[in-house]
Amino acid sequence: MSATDPREPLIFDLGRPGRVAGTQFAPLDAEPPPLPADLVRREPPLLPAVSELQTVRHFTRLSQMNFSIDTHFYPLGSCTMKYNPKACNTYAMLPEFLGSHPLGPAPQGLLACLYELQEMLADISGMHAVSLTPMAGAQGELAGVAMIRAYHRDRGDHARREIIVPQAAHGTNPATAAMCGFEVREIACEADGDVDLQALRAALSERTAGIMLTNPSTLGVFEHRIVEIAALVHDAGGLLYYDGANLNAILGRARPGDMGFDVMHMNLHKTFATPHGGGGPGSGAVAVGERLAAYLPVPVVGRSADRYRWLDERDVPRSIGRLSGFMGNTGVNLRAYIYMRMLGREGMARVSAYATLNANYLLKRLQSAGFEAAYPRRRASHEFILTLRQEHALHGVTAMDVAKRLLDYGFHAPTTYFPLLVPECLLIEPTETETKEEMDRFCDALVAIREEMRNDPGKLRAAPHTMPVRRLDDVRAAKLLDLAWKPTMNA
Amino acid sequence: MDFVPHTEEDVASMLATIGIGSLEELFDEIPQDLPRPRLERVPQALSEMQVGRLMAERAARDGRLLNFVGAGAYEHHIPAAVWSIATRGEFYSAYTPYQAEASQGTLQTIYEYQSMICALTGMEVANASVYDGASALAEACLMAVRANRAVASHRILMPLAVNPTYRAVARAIAGNQDLVFESLPYDPARGITPSAALEPFENGDYAALVIQQPNFFGSLEDVAALTDWAHRRRMLVIAVVNPTSLALLEAPGRWGSGAPAARGADIVCGEGQPLGVPLAGGGPYFGFMATRMAHVRQMPGRIVGRTVDADGRPGFTLTLQAREQHIRRGKATSNICTNQGLAVTAATIYLALLGAPGLERVARASMQRTAALLERLQRLPGVQVAFPGPRFHEAVLRLDRPVAPVLAALAERGIAGGLDLHGHYPELGHALLTCATETKTDADLDAYARALGEILERGSRAASARGEAR
Numbered sequence: 036m037s038a039t040d041p042r043e044p045l046i047f048d049l050g051r052p053g054r055v056a057g058t059q060f061a062p063l064d065a066e067p068p069p070l071p072a073d074l075v076r077r078e079p080p081l082l083p084a085v086s087e088l089q090t091v092r093h094f095t096r097l098s099q100m101n102f103s104i105d106t107h108f109y110p111l112g113s114c115t116m117k118y119n120p121k122a123c124n125t126y127a128m129l130p131e132f133l134g135s136h137p138l139g140p141a142p143q144g145l146l147a148c149l150y151e152l153q154e155m156l157a158d159i160s161g162m163h164a165v166s167l168t169p170m171a172g173a174q175g176e177l178a179g180v181a182m183i184r185a186y187h188r189d190r191g192d193h194a195r196r197e198i199i200v201p202q203a204a205h206g207t208n209p210a211t212a213a214m215c216g217f218e219v220r221e222i223a224c225e226a227d228g229d230v231d232l233q234a235l236r237a238a239l240s241e242r243t244a245g246i247m248l249t250n251p252s253t254l255g256v257f258e259h260r261i262v263e264i265a266a267l268v269h270d271a272g273g274l275l276y277y278d279g280a281n282l283n284a285i286l287g288r289a290r291p292g293d294m295g296f297d298v299m300h301m302n303l304h305k306t307f308a309t310p311h312g313g314g315g316p317g318s319g320a321v322a323v324g325e326r327l328a329a330y331l332p333v334p335v336v337g338r339s340a341d342r343y344r345w346l347d348e349r350d351v352p353r354s355i356g357r358l359s360g361f362m363g364n365t366g367v368n369l370r371a372y373i374y375m376r377m378l379g380r381e382g383m384a385r386v387s388a389y390a391t392l393n394a395n396y397l398l399k400r401l402q403s404a405g406f407e408a409a410y411p412r413r414r415a416s417h418e419f420i421l422t423l424r425q426e427h428a429l430h431g432v433t434a435m436d437v438a439k440r441l442l443d444y445g446f447h448a449p450t451t452y453f454p455l456l457v458p459e460c461l462l463i464e465p466t467e468t469e470t471k472e473e474m475d476r477f478c479d480a481l482v483a484i485r486e487e488m489r490n491d492p493g494k495l496r497a498a499p500h501t502m503p504v505r506r507l508d509d510v511r512a513a514k515l516l517d518l519a520w521k522p523t524m525n526a
Numbered sequence: 527m528d529f530v531p532h533t534e535e536d537v538a539s540m541l542a543t544i545g546i547g548s549l550e551e552l553f554d555e556i557p558q559d560l561p562r563p564r565l566e567r568v569p570q571a572l573s574e575m576q577v578g579r580l581m582a583e584r585a586a587r588d589g590r591l592l593n594f595v596g597a598g599a600y601e602h603h604i605p606a607a608v609w610s611i612a613t614r615g616e617f618y619s620a621y622t623p624y625q626a627e628a629s630q631g632t633l634q635t636i637y638e639y640q641s642m643i644c645a646l647t648g649m650e651v652a653n654a655s656v657y658d659g660a661s662a663l664a665e666a667c668l669m670a671v672r673a674n675r676a677v678a679s680h681r682i683l684m685p686l687a688v689n690p691t692y693r694a695v696a697r698a699i700a701g702n703q704d705l706v707f708e709s710l711p712y713d714p715a716r717g718i719t720p721s722a723a724l725e726p727f728e729n730g731d732y733a734a735l736v737i738q739q740p741n742f743f744g745s746l747e748d749v750a751a752l753t754d755w756a757h758r759r760r761m762l763v764i765a766v767v768n769p770t771s772l773a774l775l776e777a778p779g780r781w782g783s784g785a786p787a788a789r790g791a792d793i794v795c796g797e798g799q800p801l802g803v804p805l806a807g808g809g810p811y812f813g814f815m816a817t818r819m820a821h822v823r824q825m826p827g828r829i830v831g832r833t834v835d836a837d838g839r840p841g842f843t844l845t846l847q848a849r850e851q852h853i854r855r856g857k858a859t860s861n862i863c864t865n866q867g868l869a870v871t872a873a874t875i876y877l878a879l880l881g882a883p884g885l886e887r888v889a890r891a892s893m894q895r896t897a898a899l900l901e902r903l904q905r906l907p908g909v910q911v912a913f914p915g916p917r918f919h920e921a922v923l924r925l926d927r928p929v930a931p932v933l934a935a936l937a938e939r940g941i942a943g944g945l946d947l948h949g950h951y952p953e954l955g956h957a958l959l960t961c962a963t964e965t966k967t968d969a970d971l972d973a974y975a976r977a978l979g980e981i982l983e984r985g986s987r988a989a990s991a992r993g994e995a996r
Contacts, residue, residue, distance in 0.1 A: 060883075082885065102625070116619075206850075360797060382571050386528065506627065
């Protein structure tokens with residue numbers, strides 16, 4: 036790579052045989068007992084042979100090739116990329132917390148935080164009880180649907196083999212239902228984005244185990260008739276699962292428990308500002324109404340006489356069991372706890388109010404500039420969908436082209452091509468922590484890009500132009516699988 | 527006290543743009559009869575300073591124990607550079623790298639991570655992580671049932687010497703798809719899975735055999751014999767391994783005999799926490815998974831590939847996404863979406879810093895420290911090492927009395943002495959699983975031995991005093 040190449044070599048290529056980071060060598064005063072020869076590794080693993088400075092510089096440079104909330108506006112719909120407060124990280128990384136072994140004596144300070152977090156989440160969701168063990172949203176879904184399964188099984192209701200999922204749902208919903216051994220029944224949405232009640236009535240039967248809904252939905256609108264839907268599903272003997280992906284929209288304003296939901300997960304890495312970390316870790320706490328409380332995944336923090344301890348299978352004998360080797364993503368839960376304590380009771384409703392204000396402001400500005408809203412007659416929730424179908428027809432550019440061009444303007448792209456039922460769509464979620472000026476700049480960028488569609492559409496199709504790499508060949512990636520470095524590649 | 531930046535003027539002008547008179551109107555589509563929550567169980571807001579004080583108090587209440595607990599999470603030294611870099615905002619606050627051109631840092635890091643996991647395990651392909659070691663085993667079992675086309679079976683052979691929590695998690699997750707786990711007993715004298723345990727299963731149809739190395743007791747299994755037995759019966763082999771141990775122990779990809787392409791485990795998984803991730807009360811950790819290229823399309827989770835950009839220069843992107851839930855929905859290999867990315871970033875930096883010789887040093891030092899601890903403890907009256915070895919860095923001790931009160935007494939002296947096995951393995955009697963890593967000095971080992979000796983002696987004196995009174 037040349038001096039002007041913005042890319043970074045692979046760390047394997049930076050090494051030289053025999054080079055080590057010497058201060059990282061553990062002291063070894065005596066030899067360990069010998070191992071049986073047939074168990075001993077014959078060739079050492081091919082790991083990098085680099086110095087500490089090389090390592091630090093390499094990964095620091097790699098970090099600089101990322102967009103992140105700390106560096107860029109990141110309006111990724113459905114992902115709630117709000118500011119991740121530094122205090123949450125700093126205080127969750129106090130040495131006493133980091134040094135705490137999950138199977139050691141119950142750490143009373145840490146467990147007090149987690150117990151209070153369970154209480155706060157139960158209150159915010161309008162539910163009866165909470166388990167913090169699911170390690171991400173999808174695992175929270177798995178826990179919830181497994182609880183629905185256990186509930187019907189305990190009632191001898193073995194015919195209930197179907198989970199209903201609206202077309203617009205996140206992919207994790209049908210995948211979770213399948214993973215729990217259910218058949219998935221997808222139902223349509225109406226033109227205004229609400230669930231098609233006729234389709235729902237037709238789908239409900241004595242085979243219905245439950246329904247999985249996001250509200251506001253992935254279409255960025257609040258399901259008007261949620262109370263009616265809940266009654267229909269309950270009358271048919273099914274339970275309602277709330278996918279908490281969009282909880283930021285209603286935080287402190289309305290509660291899934293009050294809408295009639297029986298079980299839900301919360302993405303603490305969305306609503307409660309814990310980091311996404313380039314793909315994780317998240318945390319997908321589950322909350323349940325009274326009739327599912329007996330099935331919560333363990334462990335759960337319990338309290339008696341001011342002592343906290345982990346409740347396990349002996350305390351919750353009908354639990355669906357364990358989903359993690361220990362207690363779930365405790366460090367993430369701790370960050371969410373710190374965030375919630377800073378916001379406090381009064382801060383919760385401000386989150387949803389300003390997230391919704393920002394989304395509706397940005398939508399209105401973009402509409403005034405000539406962009407087409409997918410659901411123009413609806414109030415946007417904390418996010419909204421633009422469709423670029425007209426631009427696509429006129430100029431041949433796609434939503435992906437616009438997304439890539441936005442990177443050149445210094446903005447992370449919105450979510451593209453989700454939900455699948457809106458053509459050439461951008462799902463935009465600004466979150467409450469962005470300023471009006473930032474959204475104005477984003478709006479100006481989209482307007483400028485639309486000018487480019489007319490004058491220089493080739494520039495969009497070839498975008499991005501200012502990133503460390505140009506557009507990548509995904510087809511080749513899937514065909515000529517290169518998934519790990521091999522030493523022969525150097526030759 | 528929140529992170530909302532809006533001034534009063536901002537709000538007024540934004541509401542005017544939207545064409546409404548108040549923030550309240552933004553929620554006019556939410557049914558009016560839904561109650562406004564009062565959130566009585568959410569306390570009043572705190573400033574950063576106040577919350578910092580609160581957390582410092584909570585942390586001080588926990589203090590710092592001298593830790594000898596392992597059982598799947600191990601205390602190792604973490605180089606200062608690891609989390610100093612991993613918590614840079616550009617890694618910490620980035621999303622999943624779906625926009626590849628703006629996420630090359632994360633993508634290249636994952637590619638390097640996958641390469642390192644392949645190097646450690648001796649496999650051809652690794653994914654970008656799953657939640658933890660236990661859920662990795664659950665996913666591996668589901669994957670084995672899909673991948674084993676020679677045997678159409680939902681049954682998995684699971685040794686009882688596999689971490690009992692992992693077994694519970696596999697049941698909770700994979701049991702929903704009607705997988706059946708059949709238990710293999712361990713040899714009570716040696717603490718490993720003997721070949722004789724396999725005989726009753728000689729003629730059954732099983733999709734896979736699980737082998738944990740080192741096993742939950744810290745003992746080393748005869749992995750070659752187990753692997754060959756399973757392969758002869760067309761089962762896949764799922765290896766559950768401690769990544770630190772792989773600096774010393776044979777790579778699962780080379781377990782057993784036969785031609786290089788046929789031998790070895792078929793799916794390798796485990797807990798990645800020992801690679802630079804703090805104990806942190808149980809998480810976040812990460813699970814690693816690796817397999818043969820032939821099975822890559824059955825693997826769950828994200829995978830990064832190296833490809834070229836429009837100028838023909840190398841770059842990185844998520845690939846084989848047709849396996850995943852956001853494309854395949856109900857037919858995906860798993861529902862997993864978010865994984866443990868940041869912990870993977872830390873592990874990649876850790877492995878780069880240590881390299882093969884540094885990791886080997888950690889492994890040897892941990893082995894040596896455990897041996898030195900056992901030497902001290904088994905000198906105490908009433909303490910025996912349960913299994914003769916060979917072992918890695920963990921062992922089962924047998925005490926002459928119930929373990930729980932002994933652990934409680936050790937905790938009062940600031941020592942986390944290990945895990946009481948009574949709940950999981952009552953047949954072992956008063957059994958204690960204990961571990962010492964490279965972080966423990968001779969003085970630490972002496973402190974443990976002295977404390978345990980005093981506790982046992984005091985208990986014995988009390989017992990004999992009661993005996994005399996009778």
